Amino acid sequence: MLDKKTILACFIVLISLGNSAFATTISIIDQHGQPLADAVLEIPVSQSTKSDLSVPLIMDQVDKSFAPIVLLAKKNSLVSFPNSDDIRHHVYSFSAAKSFELKLYAARPKSPIKFEQDGIVVLGCNIHDSMVGYIYVHDNTVTLKSNEQGKIEIDEVPSSAKSFFLWHPNAMKGVEHRDTLPISLLNSKEKEQTLTVITKTPAPRNTFGELSKHAH
Amino acid sequence: MLTRLSIRSQVAWLSALLIIITAITLTTSYAFRTAQLTEKQIERQMRYAQNVLTQYLSSQEQLLVTATRVLTADFGFKQAIATRDNNTIESVLLNHGERINADLMMMVDLQGELISISAKEKVTNKQVTEKISKLLENANLSQFLVINKRIYQLIVLPVKAPREIGYAIVGFQLSKASLLNLKNLTSLDITLVVNEQNIVSSIDELELENERNDLSVAPITTLDLLISKTNYFNKKISFDENAGIYALLSTSLKEVHEEFNQLISSILFIALLIILISMFLSRLLSKGISTPLNYLMKLTARISRGELKIAKNEQQLPREFNELYYAFSTMGEAISHREKEIKFQAEHDHLTGLYNRQMLLNIIGERISAKADLLLASINIKSLNQLNDTLGPENVDAILRTLAERLQTYIAGHHESINIGAAGRVDSDEFVLVLSISDLHKIEPELINLHDRLTQPYWVDDIKMNLELNIGSVNSIMHGKTPELLLRRVIMAMRAAAKEKKAIRQYVDGEDEAYLQKIQMIEELRVAIHSEDSPLFLNYQPKLNLSNNKIEKAEALIRWINKAGNFVNPEHFVGLAEKSGLIVSLTHWVIKNVAIQMEKWNEIGLNIRVSVNLSAQDIQHPEFVDYLLSTIEKYNVSPNQLTLELTERDLAENEEIVVQRLSHLQTLGFQISVDDYGIGQSSLSKLKSLPVDELKIDKCFILSLEACPKDQDIVSSTISLGHKLNMQVVAEGVENKESLALLASYGCEYAQGYYISRPVDADAFVEWYNNYEPNY
Numbered sequence: 001m002l003d004k005k006t007i008l009a010c011f012i013v014l015i016s017l018g019n020s021a022f023a024t025t026i027s028i029i030d031q032h033g034q035p036l037a038d039a040v041l042e043i044p045v046s047q048s049t050k051s052d053l054s055v056p057l058i059m060d061q062v063d064k065s066f067a068p069i070v071l072l073a074k075k076n077s078l079v080s081f082p083n084s085d086d087i088r089h090h091v092y093s094f095s096a097a098k099s100f101e102l103k104l105y106a107a108r109p110k111s112p113i114k115f116e117q118d119g120i121v122v123l124g125c126n127i128h129d130s131m132v133g134y135i136y137v138h139d140n141t142v143t144l145k146s147n148e149q150g151k152i153e154i155d156e157v158p159s160s161a162k163s164f165f166l167w168h169p170n171a172m173k174g175v176e177h178r179d180t181l182p183i184s185l186l187n188s189k190e191k192e193q194t195l196t197v198i199t200k201t202p203a204p205r206n207t208f209g210e211l212s213k214h215a216h
Numbered sequence: 217m218l219t220r221l222s223i224r225s226q227v228a229w230l231s232a233l234l235i236i237i238t239a240i241t242l243t244t245s246y247a248f249r250t251a252q253l254t255e256k257q258i259e260r261q262m263r264y265a266q267n268v269l270t271q272y273l274s275s276q277e278q279l280l281v282t283a284t285r286v287l288t289a290d291f292g293f294k295q296a297i298a299t300r301d302n303n304t305i306e307s308v309l310l311n312h313g314e315r316i317n318a319d320l321m322m323m324v325d326l327q328g329e330l331i332s333i334s335a336k337e338k339v340t341n342k343q344v345t346e347k348i349s350k351l352l353e354n355a356n357l358s359q360f361l362v363i364n365k366r367i368y369q370l371i372v373l374p375v376k377a378p379r380e381i382g383y384a385i386v387g388f389q390l391s392k393a394s395l396l397n398l399k400n401l402t403s404l405d406i407t408l409v410v411n412e413q414n415i416v417s418s419i420d421e422l423e424l425e426n427e428r429n430d431l432s433v434a435p436i437t438t439l440d441l442l443i444s445k446t447n448y449f450n451k452k453i454s455f456d457e458n459a460g461i462y463a464l465l466s467t468s469l470k471e472v473h474e475e476f477n478q479l480i481s482s483i484l485f486i487a488l489l490i491i492l493i494s495m496f497l498s499r500l501l502s503k504g505i506s507t508p509l510n511y512l513m514k515l516t517a518r519i520s521r522g523e524l525k526i527a528k529n530e531q532q533l534p535r536e537f538n539e540l541y542y543a544f545s546t547m548g549e550a551i552s553h554r555e556k557e558i559k560f561q562a563e564h565d566h567l568t569g570l571y572n573r574q575m576l577l578n579i580i581g582e583r584i585s586a587k588a589d590l591l592l593a594s595i596n597i598k599s600l601n602q603l604n605d606t607l608g609p610e611n612v613d614a615i616l617r618t619l620a621e622r623l624q625t626y627i628a629g630h631h632e633s634i635n636i637g638a639a640g641r642v643d644s645d646e647f648v649l650v651l652s653i654s655d656l657h658k659i660e661p662e663l664i665n666l667h668d669r670l671t672q673p674y675w676v677d678d679i680k681m682n683l684e685l686n687i688g689s690v691n692s693i694m695h696g697k698t699p700e701l702l703l704r705r706v707i708m709a710m711r712a713a714a715k716e717k718k719a720i721r722q723y724v725d726g727e728d729e730a731y732l733q734k735i736q737m738i739e740e741l742r743v744a745i746h747s748e749d750s751p752l753f754l755n756y757q758p759k760l761n762l763s764n765n766k767i768e769k770a771e772a773l774i775r776w777i778n779k780a781g782n783f784v785n786p787e788h789f790v791g792l793a794e795k796s797g798l799i800v801s802l803t804h805w806v807i808k809n810v811a812i813q814m815e816k817w818n819e820i821g822l823n824i825r826v827s828v829n830l831s832a833q834d835i836q837h838p839e840f841v842d843y844l845l846s847t848i849e850k851y852n853v854s855p856n857q858l859t860l861e862l863t864e865r866d867l868a869e870n871e872e873i874v875v876q877r878l879s880h881l882q883t884l885g886f887q888i889s890v891d892d893y894g895i896g897q898s899s900l901s902k903l904k905s906l907p908v909d910e911l912k913i914d915k916c917f918i919l920s921l922e923a924c925p926k927d928q929d930i931v932s933s934t935i936s937l938g939h940k941l942n943m944q945v946v947a948e949g950v951e952n953k954e955s956l957a958l959l960a961s962y963g964c965e966y967a968q969g970y971y972i973s974r975p976v977d978a979d980a981f982v983e984w985y986n987n988y989e990p991n992y
Binding site for chain 2: 124
């Protein structure tokens, strides 16, 4: 368990904001200092960004995993769930943002699914419990995702924004939770910034083997 | 103490004690061994049971995990939860619960709020809600939950869709049935305890109630297992220390106790049985000992009664007792033999084998009672002491034995005395022969015959010896009817024969009476000497100094008037006193009374030197000198005032001591005078060496001095002899003036006699002295 001090420390900005004109690299790490991939940084903007919503986004299933693990989708985007495996999958979501179910299918489902509501949609496969995927549905914002090294490159921080969100599927506070952080954290003069997300650390599995040890 | 008990009870006690000790030792060691084994067995059982319990709980957990996984993986369930379709959730829980036979199922959201609950036993929401958060902390783990006195093993698993959307809780109640199952596996009772309260147990409720206190886990030692009253041995296995949940493994000790009790009672029974058997055997054994002991005791009782002839043992006895019996019979024989020996020695003379005096008296008594007329002859061997000196005691003994043999032969050859004759030795040189006689006339030839036989020569080695014998005789016809009398008289006759130098002499009537009279007189004299108011008294006869016609000396003379009032002749009773040893006491009496008298005379100024007659026995007596000195000192009499008179015969006896003592007394101042000089065995050589101050010429020379010229010659020459030897001379028995004149002319110093004065008592002497006028 992490105490409050540690949690507070996680929010301390390590590097001051750089010139907005320069591109900034944000490193996302967990409390152990490990780089976190698939972290999402969302910066609300005032003016809408135009994008083509008619082309469905792809949430593939490869090798009993969703690919990508986290898919960023603008509100009202269409997402197609092709099945690249030679086995069937049963993709579903019970998330409030979008609840749906694609019953056992192979190859490509008949039609893509439209995500009308912003929020986080957790995807699962009824057949393969280990398969977890996320669709981060956002509404007209700058939304960026960290790469395998946990890095996010920001060209320009929108000047209108006062705060931003930081999300990670394994965040301690739950999959629905987003950290709201002051925008100043991103306006550092330094080229590289580090943000920490506290993730769930897997708890050790206790058994009766230990129970019997106690008894002796 | 033990030895006071009879052999039987000793054996019984001993064997009972041994058996009890054995039983106790065996029981104790067996009990320890059993306790150790039981303890090990219990330990093994406990370990096994613990393993089984762990295994059981583990498999339960596995079952729970599996069942819960199945539940949480159910898509419909997930959907129902995701959509919060509570009715559906409830129905799924119910349905699934039935499927896996779970006792408790709950659905909780991520925040720990209870969504739905399904339980076999009624559980209210309130009972669970507060415990949920704690349960969630240990998700994925098997946990224990106590609700309403029921204990559940449960598991909390998240419901993932695919991320966690809530928690499913599935639990099995640890019911009595499941504990009984475990009991079947482990053969141990299991009780689940929460906060020291028994929740559920495989032990019967009722029994549990009774044994409540027994379910403690106090350590029990090996011995406690057997002795303690507790019925259970318990071991605690903690499930959840924080919640105070643990299982108590209990093994019933009832069986162990019962087995142990059974063991003890069977050992007790066997011990008792063996004790009974041993008592019976000890009775047999003691009978085997006490019966022969009683038999032997009777035997010793017979021996003590004097039945010394012991018949050969005819009873069957143990070997030791047989030996004892044999020892007793040998002892009896030995006693009997010794008794005979003692009896013989008691009745016979040791040297000759003849009867002794006592036995002889008995025999004479028997013969007289049988109305037999007896002749007693007593035989004395003359001067046996001299023979002893010349021949030696061994040879004399041989002669005495020969004489005894001849006596026996004589009896054997005496036709009339075959069964009546007896011979005895009554003193060292005196024998007595008892024969029967029929005719007084035959006595003399008989005695002559006897004398002839006995005086035949005796041979000592090759030396021929002739014995001179004196034979005295009495017979029961003339001389008495009692054995003592006859024996005394025959010996008296024999002594008379010896004195009269006769070979054979018969007792003369009256001799015995004279003898008895003497004895009586001695006895009376003894009494007289020691009585306060003595019938003895002293007379004093003055001695006249012829040179100055003065009375300077006197002789003290003892006088006695006996009970009958008769004056006893002093020569007679002094002689008897000398023979009987009374003379010492008599002289002491004289010295004491002379001293008393002289003290009185000294006080009135009468200065007379008194002479006292002493016998040889007096001067030889070890206390005489001390007595004499202490007595005169006591009465303030000086030795110069005393003259001690002894006869020549007395001086000759034991000369060395007599001379030594007299010399000593002379130096102290006593005068020593030789009495009765001239009639004894006068020896001039002795006279020369003796410490003598005075010669006293015997009166036989003086009584008729004036008429007998021979006496005149003897006296005059004796006086001049005395003077030559520096002695004064006293003449006694002066009865006339002429004799006195002659003595004065011879130069004799002192004269004593009737012409001067008879001996008179002290008072008369003083009177005479005061009136005395020298007129010679």
